Amino acid sequence: MIVLDGVSHAFDGRPVLADVSLTLAERRIGVVGANGSGKSTFARLLNGLVVPSAGRVLVDGIDTRRDAKAARRKVGFVFQNPDHQIVMPIVAEDLAFGLKPRGLGKAEIAARVDAALARYDLAHLRDRPVHQLSGGEKQLIALSAVLVLEPAFLVMDEPTTLLDLRNRNRLAEAVAALPQPAVVVTHDLDFITGFDRVLMIEDGRLAADGPPAEVLPFYRERMR
Amino acid sequence: MTIGLYAPGASALHRLPAGVKLGALVAASLALFAVPSTIVALASVPVAFAVYLSTGLGVPRLIRELRGPALLLGFVFVFHALAGSVEEGIAAVARFASLILLASAVTLTTPVSEMAALVERLLGPLAPLGVNPAKVGLAIALAIRFIPLIAEEYRQIREAQAARGLDRNLLALVVPLVIRTLKAADDLADAIEARGIET
Amino acid sequence: MIVTSMKGTFEMTRDVSTRDIVYIALFAALMAAVNLVPPIQVAFLPVPITAATLAVMLAGCMIGAKRGGLAILLFVLLVALGLPLLAGGRGGLSVFFGPTAGFILSWPVGAFVTGWLTERNWPRMNAVWFFVFSVIGGIGVVYLIGIPWLAMVAKLSLFDAAKGSLIFVPGDIVKAIAAAAIAETVRRAYPLMQAAR
Numbered sequence: 001m002i003v004l005d006g007v008s009h010a011f012d013g014r015p016v017l018a019d020v021s022l023t024l025a026e027r028r029i030g031v032v033g034a035n036g037s038g039k040s041t042f043a044r045l046l047n048g049l050v051v052p053s054a055g056r057v058l059v060d061g062i063d064t065r066r067d068a069k070a071a072r073r074k075v076g077f078v079f080q081n082p083d084h085q086i087v088m089p090i091v092a093e094d095l096a097f098g099l100k101p102r103g104l105g106k107a108e109i110a111a112r113v114d115a116a117l118a119r120y121d122l123a124h125l126r127d128r129p130v131h132q133l134s135g136g137e138k139q140l141i142a143l144s145a146v147l148v149l150e151p152a153f154l155v156m157d158e159p160t161t162l163l164d165l166r167n168r169n170r171l172a173e174a175v176a177a178l179p180q181p182a183v184v185v186t187h188d189l190d191f192i193t194g195f196d197r198v199l200m201i202e203d204g205r206l207a208a209d210g211p212p213a214e215v216l217p218f219y220r221e222r223m224r
Numbered sequence: 225m226t227i228g229l230y231a232p233g234a235s236a237l238h239r240l241p242a243g244v245k246l247g248a249l250v251a252a253s254l255a256l257f258a259v260p261s262t263i264v265a266l267a268s269v270p271v272a273f274a275v276y277l278s279t280g281l282g283v284p285r286l287i288r289e290l291r292g293p294a295l296l297l298g299f300v301f302v303f304h305a306l307a308g309s310v311e312e313g314i315a316a317v318a319r320f321a322s323l324i325l326l327a328s329a330v331t332l333t334t335p336v337s338e339m340a341a342l343v344e345r346l347l348g349p350l351a352p353l354g355v356n357p358a359k360v361g362l363a364i365a366l367a368i369r370f371i372p373l374i375a376e377e378y379r380q381i382r383e384a385q386a387a388r389g390l391d392r393n394l395l396a397l398v399v400p401l402v403i404r405t406l407k408a409a410d411d412l413a414d415a416i417e418a419r420g421i422e423t
Numbered sequence: 424m425i426v427t428s429m430k431g432t433f434e435m436t437r438d439v440s441t442r443d444i445v446y447i448a449l450f451a452a453l454m455a456a457v458n459l460v461p462p463i464q465v466a467f468l469p470v471p472i473t474a475a476t477l478a479v480m481l482a483g484c485m486i487g488a489k490r491g492g493l494a495i496l497l498f499v500l501l502v503a504l505g506l507p508l509l510a511g512g513r514g515g516l517s518v519f520f521g522p523t524a525g526f527i528l529s530w531p532v533g534a535f536v537t538g539w540l541t542e543r544n545w546p547r548m549n550a551v552w553f554f555v556f557s558v559i560g561g562i563g564v565v566y567l568i569g570i571p572w573l574a575m576v577a578k579l580s581l582f583d584a585a586k587g588s589l590i591f592v593p594g595d596i597v598k599a600i601a602a603a604a605i606a607e608t609v610r611r612a613y614p615l616m617q618a619a620r
Contacts, residue, residue, distance in 0.1 A: 049414055079414075087415065093365070131373065246516075316577050323517075323521075331517065339504040340504055359439060368506075403613050406613060410445075417441060
């Protein structure tokens, strides 16, 4: 469970998020909002990448301000552009990269990497250079590199923006099958129609909060 | 990883550990510069050539490797000849030719990843001076990761600038390239932190 | 704000953060990318005119002394490891045993000096100062190390080594002008030194 308690945030004195209090306990939560509404900041608050100017964010009781490292271990984060997320030049090296500081043996790391790749039928990409992969493959590798760390929650920031329809559908299936609770920030409203809850952010405030059947029509209306 | 100048093969030099090859190369260069004899310098060339041939990579590859240095060595020789010392010129060119041959042989038979691992090991003793081998390793991997990314960004920017007739304008190409790749770098730093890795 | 962050960068003597490492790797890769632009080969000149020192100047002007110097040092290391990143696809250990090794090894120092001067004078930086500091680090330092090295290993007189090298100065001046124009534009477009923290 992730709890936001009176959270406000400002960059260089410019407010981007004002007084948000929420308890995120549903399995699938979507976040919508216009460009610059503050939803990216919202996503980054959930794993301690951004520490709020005021208020607290608690991940299973861990305060992101006190222990950002522990919070980040709990919350996996998938970025919009996999090219900006994949660190190592070779697929298997990138999956192993996050595991290395955890003090696992070589064999254990290799086994976990192979298991994570097998999950989305990516085993054949194991030793390929990342820059030769398609955009869809890269996004699934980025997701796998996060899941291999076995986070308790997953946050995704516009994960489908750069994908074609086939890969977007593949990612949607992958997300649907995840055992972890997930928060997905997106402009792809179909992606979150089947979710449990949708948050709408407008000008740094929580403008709507409820099931997709209520929030999405309201959001579509506001975007006219 | 098969990037770089490494050429796969099964020769003795291919099988030798990178550290041994590098050590031998350094020893050879120190010896050649310590002994001022023209005869030794000249004698070293066929030896170095034999070492290169033992890699089994063939002469065409060698010519490709040596085209750039050949011009430079010609220039060195001409300057010596103009200064009135043809023998000095021959010795200098022979020394460089040997060392360039030997160094090429090491590079062509050692994968980049093995060289990188060697560097990390060699940096180990520098830890008390604040050098962190793991950080160096990360920096090497990131740079190799960035090169194709930058090449792709550059291609896109050149296309976009060509559409408005600015594809020969250095500022119009480099400024967006720097700014876009900086954005990528900022995101990547976030992504590293998001994966719980503290350096 | 930019001023304080510059100072912060400068005072951070030992600790290199994750973000610093990413920036160092980025500029090493930018230097590699710049070198992929085909060199201009001038007839009878032993070394083609290349963009390499342009990247040395830019690294100093944009990310400062320590990170700029380390970025170019990382580039030199990548070349040594066997990546064909120098102009014309050259690389590997052999370049460090040729007569021009001193020039290559001077690049990190040149970037450091340009960066150090830039950091020291950050509040007054403009295109003219960027040009001056690029000339000092990217040309002055490079020749100050490269020419004696060339003289020593090729057993030439300093005068001959200098004579052979100075034909590249006009091209280097052009590069310093380009570096100044780029650095000044980026300084105004993207608060780099601040974002670089």
